[in-house]
Amino acid sequence: MPQTISVVENILNANDRLAEENRARLDAAGVFSINLIASPGAGKTSLIEQTLPRLKGRLRVAAVDGDIATSLDSDRAAAAGADASVQINTGGECHLDAVMLRGALDRLDLTQFDLLIVENVGNLICPANFKLGTHKTVLVASVPEGDDKPYKYPATYRGVDTLVINKIDLLPYVPFRMDYFQRGVQALNPGVVTFPLSCITGEGFDGWIQWLIENTRKE
Amino acid sequence: MHELPVTQSLLKIALDHAERANAKKVLGLNIVMGELSSMVDDSVQFYWDIIAKDTIAENAVLRFRRVPAELQCLSCAEKYHPTDGEFICPKCGNIGAKIIAGEEFLLESIDVE
Numbered sequence: 001m002p003q004t005i006s007v008v009e010n011i012l013n014a015n016d017r018l019a020e021e022n023r024a025r026l027d028a029a030g031v032f033s034i035n036l037i038a039s040p041g042a043g044k045t046s047l048i049e050q051t052l053p054r055l056k057g058r059l060r061v062a063a064v065d066g067d068i069a070t071s072l073d074s075d076r077a078a079a080a081g082a083d084a085s086v087q088i089n090t091g092g093e094c095h096l097d098a099v100m101l102r103g104a105l106d107r108l109d110l111t112q113f114d115l116l117i118v119e120n121v122g123n124l125i126c127p128a129n130f131k132l133g134t135h136k137t138v139l140v141a142s143v144p145e146g147d148d149k150p151y152k153y154p155a156t157y158r159g160v161d162t163l164v165i166n167k168i169d170l171l172p173y174v175p176f177r178m179d180y181f182q183r184g185v186q187a188l189n190p191g192v193v194t195f196p197l198s199c200i201t202g203e204g205f206d207g208w209i210q211w212l213i214e215n216t217r218k219e
Numbered sequence: 220m221h222e223l224p225v226t227q228s229l230l231k232i233a234l235d236h237a238e239r240a241n242a243k244k245v246l247g248l249n250i251v252m253g254e255l256s257s258m259v260d261d262s263v264q265f266y267w268d269i270i271a272k273d274t275i276a277e278n279a280v281l282r283f284r285r286v287p288a289e290l291q292c293l294s295c296a297e298k299y300h301p302t303d304g305e306f307i308c309p310k311c312g313n314i315g316a317k318i319i320a321g322e323e324f325l326l327e328s329i330d331v332e
Binding site for chain 2: 004009012095187
């Protein structure tokens with residue numbers, strides 16, 4: 001006899017529960033954590049490379065890098081001075097999920113760090129759907145990607161806590177309307193903290209570094 | 220691509236509920252998918268056909284109920300559907316809105332026997 005059973009369950013529940021467990025572990029160790037998401041080439045790894053030396057002696061930082069293959073990014077994080085660096089190869093998966101981060105946390109002695117930087121797989125769509133348990137999601141946008149991205153990827157832009165706009169040194173050379181871009185961001189994410197900066201010239205880094213330090217001290 | 224782990228999760232939830240109800244077969248799944256959920260139903264169906272094979276949910280029909288996006292203007296509280304490209308309130312012209320609907324991604328119910 002056919003019958004209908006009510007379920008009403010969020011399909012990503014299992015991941016969300018694991019993300020909560022990750023968060024609890026990070027909280028217990030007093031580690032502040034960020035999830036860096038961006039399209040490929042926006043400058044996630046460059047941002048980490050430029051951020052780590054500026055935190056030297058102020059915060060102890062662990063970096064987790066997610067990529068489909070290779071350990072190029074975690075090597076760069078280690079070279080830039082990360083106190084520990086873990087590579088997650090997703091084996092083709094287009095995003096990190098809470099299970100993968102849990103595996104990376106297992107490989108770190110969390111009591112030794114103040115800040116955990118998780119570099120997600122370069123992708124503007126999927127990472128938005130999979131919570132990791134990190135405290136803040138930071139989106140790295142970049143000037144050459146174009147000013148229409150908030151309009152084209154609303155799910156990603158509205159879900160982030162902080163926005164870095166990288167490559168502002170290229171503003172004189174590309175048709176990027178900052179006001180149009182910012183309007184798209186503010187439309188669905190009013191008041192989101194924004195740091196326009198350049199990993200090449202170092203312009204704009206002070207605010208970003210201060211934000212990281214302040215949030216880490218709170219945790 | 221993210222539809223594979225999503226479909227695995229969907230299958231697990233459906234099988235768990237079917238088992239609890241002592242069902243012999245899962246005939247259908249009723250899925251709610253918001254316009255803003257960035258999920259593709261064809262892709263879910265594609266993975267479903269592969270991973271549900273040899274389970275009691277094999278050949279279950281996936282029904283997707285699409286929920287349109289609905290925004291509410293933060294200035295004047297007008298509710299509107301976002302149009303391509305811009306999120307501007309059609310009534311007062313201000314930007315800034317909260318999402319009321321369209322982000323859902325739920326398994327609402329399953330049909331079993």
